[in-house]
Amino acid sequence: MTGWNVSTGNPGVDFVITFLQGRVQRARSGELDRGASAVEWVIISAVVVAIVGVVAAIINQALDTGAKKVGKCIEGANQSGTC
Numbered sequence: 001m002t003g004w005n006v007s008t009g010n011p012g013v014d015f016v017i018t019f020l021q022g023r024v025q026r027a028r029s030g031e032l033d034r035g036a037s038a039v040e041w042v043i044i045s046a047v048v049v050a051i052v053g054v055v056a057a058i059i060n061q062a063l064d065t066g067a068k069k070v071g072k073c074i075e076g077a078n079q080s081g082t083c
Helices: 011-029 033-075
Strands: none
Touching: none
């Protein structure tokens, strides 16, 4: 398909034919591996973001629990006792 000089007289159709010829040539040359690599990076990034989100939620929950314990200790504190 590449190498054909097709002219239909309609600029829109000529553009589509040229565009498709370019796509076929890229597919045959193996140049589409860049897209696969980009998809892999997106997936890896999504997994990392998910892991960071889970770790942040766990840390947030631990801090919240600790803050509540400290708050209760302060409320019930007296001069002679410790928590």
